[in-house]
Amino acid sequence: KRIGYAIVGLGNLSLGQILPGFGASKYGKPVALVSGDADKAKKVAAQYGINPKNIYNYQNFDNIKSNPEVDAVYIVLPNSMHEEYVVRAAKAGKHVLCEKPMATSAAACQRMIDACKQAGKKLMVAYRIQYEPHNRLAMEWVRSQKFGKVKVIDMMNSQNIGDPSQWRLKKALSGGGSLPDIGLYCLNTARFVLGEEPHTVIASTYSTPGDERFKEVEETVSWQMHFPGGAVVSAATSYGVHQSRRYRCYADKGGWFGLDPAFEYSRLQMEGSHAEGNQEIKIAPSIKEVQQFALELDHFAQCILDNKTPFTPGEEGLQDQKIMEAIYESAKTGKPVKLQTITTIDTFR
Template sequence: MTDFKDIELETPSPKAYDRRKFIESAGKGIIAATVAGDLLTSGTANAQSTNSGGSGPGPMSAAVKVEVPSQHAKSEGEQPAVPSILPKEKRVGYAIVGLGELTLGQIMKAFGECKNSKPVALVSGDAAKAQKVAQQYGISPKNIYNYQNFDNIKNNPEIDAVYIVLPNAMHEEFVIRAAKAGKHVLCEKPMTVSSKSAERMIDACKKAGKKLMVAYRIQYEPNNKQIKDFTRQQKYGKVKVITSTNVQNIGDPNQWRLKKALSGGGSLPDIGLYDINTNRYLLGEEPYMVSASTYTTPNDPRFKEVEEAVMFQMFFPSGAIANNTCSYGAHNSKHYRCYADNGGWFGMDPAFDYQGLMPEAEHAEGKVKNKMQPKLSEQNQFALEIDHFSECVIENKTPYTPGEEGLQDQKIMEAIYESARTGKPVQLERIEKIDAFRGTPPKEG
């Protein structure tokens, strides 16, 4: 069992790590290689950049749209619109901090589908890897940084924003350093390892006058938005119960995700966070109470420091109850379902994946049960969230998932760990406002 509140004391400052020695010790353990790999992300986009010498991102009105007639009849359904795309020189420039599996497998290729964002710099502890990635994506060698000279990004007008993709315990340091360097910040989830840390990150960005967004990609994905609309509009009645499961069988016990000092916890902050945040997103409400228990298989070498599984309930002001499960010890399965009081349920299976999401619904009409798969066209989830942040930078708007959204999830996770530790329900601040911590909704289409 992990007590999330203890992380603040147990996690040394990332500056205390000798990163070069840590990363170069890969031969002594997978964790070094994993951290070296996962330390990749960068961002470059700033509408109100204080740097001199750069043209900076241009207004959204500068977007170029090409009109082409559709070959299909109206009976074939609505076809995807031709996108409006900013000229390359007007797009928000990102420095990606951390070149791990998520960055190289998803984020870098997502920039190819972005309409107003571009990668312009890389930050990594592995110079050779960074050079290869720079060649692949046409990034200038002069825009490669490491963790020691990261602060020099302040002198690079091509960089407007930073995308932090590092182990959780390192988020705070690099968010604060990026803000001090005059860059806007997009940070991977979980936001950090404690609510106090999240508060410091928010304060640093506000002090610097820079935007901070947490990369909750589910909240920008069209099919999940459709499920949210079903919930909010009570398409099948009022949602009374949500069940949500996110489980996967994690691998090598030496990876950083299983080291409490770097991850802040086990399955809960990594994949249970999807249950928490999606529950909140669908309902628009904040839980006023949680109840939880944890389980770890005895003598499993993977779980010496962090929990294997968490089962938890969230109670909402409307009366809705969410039953959630997350685990690092079961075969991959990701799904959720909303049960309403007027003859219907709806949800997603699979859910939370990068692609292949499948909405599902059932509605009773007399003797007939209608089962549906109301799937919308898929879009790259990372491109959607990156472009939303760029729009907020260009148009000076509050991101839909700002730092405050991440802070709320940190508070909820701390309450879940406390409940599991004490065996009692834990009360949270009662918040009646809908979408209390969200900013400007993402544009549709």
């Protein structure tokens, strides 16, 4: 059986990646669309062979409750809308896959987790990087100490953001600037490769004065995370410079490795170097490219079919949200912030 997905929100990600991604999916198929634009939805439904009777809008969305073709709902809306639609989907008795960032506050993440629990439905946050083979190999090398213990990781995710009127630059819809949108990849991937939770963060933010894009949200964030095993992660994210989406892990027995790019949809590349005697050997494994959205859609579908907990459950999104709140607090106060209340969740199931 294939799991039937309803896609909520027909923006760039849904049209450019998720719907095409079903073409490579083994266990999922798109069966319903939810959009505020009926004409667009009709066209997209025809393109993907979706029955036009399975088109919903934001008002009648709750009627999916009585549609047995829909097993799961994938929320692909602006960040601050995730909570409402995750809760409504759970109340309609559907499993929910939610785009990142999960929400715009830790309290909202908790309410989403509770709503899905109460409804007895699964909740997964769409952290595609945790399903992607290059990043999974980096995770294995960090955790197996292939080139020694990784003590330092540096990470960057940046892009020069355009249109000043877009929702990403409106705090009420985005919850923040570069950090929750793209900096989150550094944060989540660091936790993933290390398999640990940071105990302290130190951060600062900067926005170019007078740049109309950054009236409400921050342009650049630079932060450090300290992990219990001794690793120090130095990360930066910016909406104001050319795109760069990479990280490097530095180990103590003569090796470094990383990905450049690390967070793109395709053409990821692993790179590095390690010492053998007095020779430096380049690291450049070739790994088959995959459709990242098909992998995550299939993972969630299999969790539903086999009644398993997703690898990136709602708790994973909550954890990141708590850390982002600590990063903003550190930037505001100019002091390190301790994260004692964060319990370790096992991301390596």
